[in-house]
Amino acid sequence: MSSKPVSLKVLAAHLGLTVGTVSRALNGYADISPATRKRVQTAAKELGYRPNQNARRLSIGSPETVGYLMPRLNHSGSQPFIAQLLQGLGEALGKRHWDLLVTHADSSQDELAHIERLVRSGRVGGLVISRPLKNDPRIRLLQDLKFPFVVHGRTASCDNYAWYDVDGEDAFVTAVNHLVALGHSRIAFVGAPLQHQFAQDRLNGYQTAIKANGLPLDPDLIQIAEFSDDGGEMATNLLLDFAQPPTAVVCISDTVALGALAALRARGLRPGIDVSVIGYDGLKFGNHSNPPLTTMAQPQAHAGRRLGDMLLAIIDGDDPAMHQELQRAQLLRRKTDGPLHCAKAQQDISKREEIQ
Amino acid sequence: MSSKPVSLKVLAAHLGLTVGTVSRALNGYADISPATRKRVQTAAKELGYRPNQNARRLSIGSPETVGYLMPRLNHSGSQPFIAQLLQGLGEALGKRHWDLLVTHADSSQDELAHIERLVRSGRVGGLVISRPLKNDPRIRLLQDLKFPFVVHGRTASCDNYAWYDVDGEDAFVTAVNHLVALGHSRIAFVGAPLQHQFAQDRLNGYQTAIKANGLPLDPDLIQIAEFSDDGGEMATNLLLDFAQPPTAVVCISDTVALGALAALRARGLRPGIDVSVIGYDGLKFGNHSNPPLTTMAQPQAHAGRRLGDMLLAIIDGDDPAMHQELQRAQLLRRKTDGPLHCAKAQQDISKREEIQ
């Protein structure tokens, strides 16, 4: 279909030189006369010569390509940060003229086979994986294969590989402390299934902070829900149905928190006044929720670049354990956090429910 | 770093065969005895043999890879659909074991050079580009190079290449008609700079519908703003400052519409009651805005798959002009559209503004 690109062979023929010489001239070898180097370079530019990368990479023995293993989309929410992540990865790789291959397994069962195929086929020289499980078989596989990789996120034991993560535990300590400082003592946690480490981290932070503040750890106040707005709404409804409902809720994500807000509004409760809600992520969209969502905003801008730089360094031979970066989330106060209302107001909440 | 993958050579040696024979056995050539075919297959599985794709692709003369040219992120809004699009592309390509390469130009000036490099280097056999300009030089370049490509979106003249798009003009006709049916006659349009064709299409739809309904085309009611929530807010403030403000606003995107809602709320105007607002995109997040956003929802689920299938067909030799698919957006009524209020209410709006 497309016209054939010019090869080294035709370029060499055009110049009356051998392909070896032309190749060395183009690749800046020292043992080429300045005159022919110039001649070769101008001819290459004129003819629009670009080395065939498949050939080049076969020859040098490196795919000069890194793979990103896309997490499977859960029907409910789209990956909010994926575009930014890919752009950052692309920037880091681009500095060295490496390529970015984006793949996803057909099913989660196939994921290990998918990775092994990818590694063995020589298409990539390193891999970026994200959203690790607590004990992620992908990480074990890659370690067994001794294949360079970095993880966006962490697992329970994460000493011996490279990762970039935001400290979810710290974030939820901060969120709970903030609510305690506002006078709250019945603070609930709406989380997601604990197979993912990030879900566990955030729950840990919640529990740590509750205890550190001398509050009782009421198991009723810990709700594990579907990781979506609907999940957040259902969990919050459960919480509000208790005899002693919480006066504040920390949610594992902004999306889940939006569901919590919906549950509150549906009962005529005012988020940030009657019940406080804090999300996690810092999505821009939280500015436009009803009311604007207070959240733990994670610094997301550099994740892609950092992961890309790390991976290249590891491929160059760095010890993966050298490359571990933990960022902190920051409290972003908008309108859904507020001081505890007086006892009377709390009673009103309970009453209102009974009426419903 | 990683242990070397087994090559065809070691597999052949292991079996006491030549590489040619082993290759043919693995690739299902007919002239191989069933016995050795079996023997080869089991040995390949045992040793975990995977053909080196760089070598294979060099040999067969196809990169078996397609490139996706990421649009540059505008600081303000993230690409909401990009993850879905990539997943869909990956599915379509995966059926044929093609790979997906994701790239972005360092700057918009470099984009043409970037494409040319990509094409000439033989890394990809086809390209997906998105968000075309009205008269997009990338498309001309790819046509000149006679290189297979598909466009997510359309340009002004789009007869002679392949594209997948949602009919923005139709969507805005639908939105305006809906508002007219609700009794509105002063309907504004908040758009974005017109270099992108989609911005023009949506404006065209607005204008077409205004005229078709026998309404005057008031240039004041067309506001071209920054493509962001802030842009939408500023534009809406301008509209509300007019002596005769609009009673309804159609916005070029959900994000812009969120800004419009913010502007209304800031003035104490109730979206959907005092002033109607309709967005475009159908973001899930619109369920949680204040109030939930009425929008023209575009069917996004199949875009990636369709674009991938089209591109593969074109690479196989199909005429690109055969592959043009126009989808329609659907009105998704939530809470920001409503009937025109009586004259008195309208006066109140004007008054309220004068007070501010």
Place this chain on the structure above:
DNA sequence: CTGAAAGCGCTTACAG
């Protein structure tokens, strides 16, 4: 049915 050989388009020691 299998082997021997050429070729894909590069890179890179090795001669001279």
Place this chain on the structure above:
DNA sequence: CTGAAAGCGCTTACAG
């Protein structure tokens, strides 16, 4: 300084 040659790991006519 440049050429001639081997090699990267595959595929695929061509013999036999």
